[in-house]
Amino acid sequence: MIQVKNVVKTFDGVRALDGLTMTVPKGSIYGLVGPNGAGKSTILRHITGIYRQDAGEVLVAGEPVYENPAAKVRIASIPDELYYFLSASTRDLMKFYRGFYPRFDAGRYQLLKEAFSAVDETKPIRRLSKGMQKQAAFWLALCCRPELLVLDEPVDGLDPVMRRQVWSLVLSDVAEHGTTVLVSSHNLRELEDVCDRVGILSHGKVLVERGLSELQENLVKMQVVFQEKELPQLPADMEVLHVSHVGRIHTLIVRGNATDVTNRLAVYAPILLEALPLTLEEIFIYELGGEDYEVRDIVL
Incomplete structure (x- = not known):
């Protein structure tokens, strides 16, 4: 149209x-x-x-x-x-x-x-x-x-x-x-x-x-608790847009399909591993990435 x-x-x-x-x-x-x-x-x-x-x-x-x-x-x-x-x-x-x-x-x-x-x-x-x-x-x-x-x-x-x-x-x-x-x-x-x-x-x-x-399928929020307190070295080809943590819970924003990302993180044998859908507001903030926005933590 x-x-x-x-x-x-x-x-x-x-x-x-x-x-x-x-x-x-x-x-x-x-x-x-x-x-x-x-x-x-x-x-x-x-x-x-x-x-x-x-x-x-x-x-x-x-x-x-x-x-x-x-x-x-x-x-x-x-x-x-x-x-x-x-x-x-x-x-x-x-x-x-x-x-x-x-x-x-x-x-x-x-x-x-x-x-x-x-x-x-x-x-x-x-x-x-x-x-x-x-x-x-x-x-x-x-x-x-x-x-x-x-x-x-x-x-x-x-x-x-x-x-x-x-x-x-x-x-x-x-x-x-x-x-x-x-x-x-x-x-x-x-x-x-x-x-x-x-x-x-x-x-x-x-x-x-x-x-x-499509937008929601291409970006996923992962909440993970690993065996060790620190975040392990993740694969270089995993496109992690943002990382934050509260206590031992790490929150990762990763570009990719939720199932694929879950399977890739599962090899680290985490204590907790959960994929959460992102809202349009969160997609908006993370897709802007480096476009003058430094407010990404507010949606976590």
Whole structure:
């Protein structure tokens, strides 16, 4: 659905995107993660046609997006910082959106009133709370029946009940209509529950792009107690990303399959040997490795 090829974007001599390449398959939920300043919002603005790249290609359904209305009507977006006409209500914007999106579903707008019942559709959006504004944004975006839904920190400001309801609506569209969702968020725990593919950004590039299950299968946390107190000399070809210990318990973060790593450590006849799955947050921290991050101990 989305193909980004070697995209470069420079602002005032600083490269925000530095040859970024990524692919979002149709019907997938793709999570875009990375540290502050990695380029997440910048690439989302290219994909929605707000920015024009200095070099490279940005394609949605095989078409360039910038200044291409035919491509843009496929896309609905909820940015991190919402902008609406100052005096416009949700109902006013419904009429406005209906004029731009040929697939806008007025019937669904009425049905979703119940889901977003706390939003006063006649009240100017600027007078609503941040959480209510975000609900109004989802209400309108979902009624556009987009082929691609682009979300930047989408549930920031929503209470836990509304977060669950919003994600339920989005997942329903993915399952029933094949909607493609591209979401950028710092809430990695939440992305872990909904995403089937993840891209990790750093310094304007995608470091890793894989299915979430592939990421989890390629990195494992091992907790080991050896016969001796000290850590033995491990094989040189075992890619150990991090080592820590509490008392006699050594915690190793190792790149590789859990079964293979377990078998290789078993030859040392440890007293305790346990493989633990990593969360997306932990994968994010360890995949960044030397990319300016020295906070890996916090997740152990």
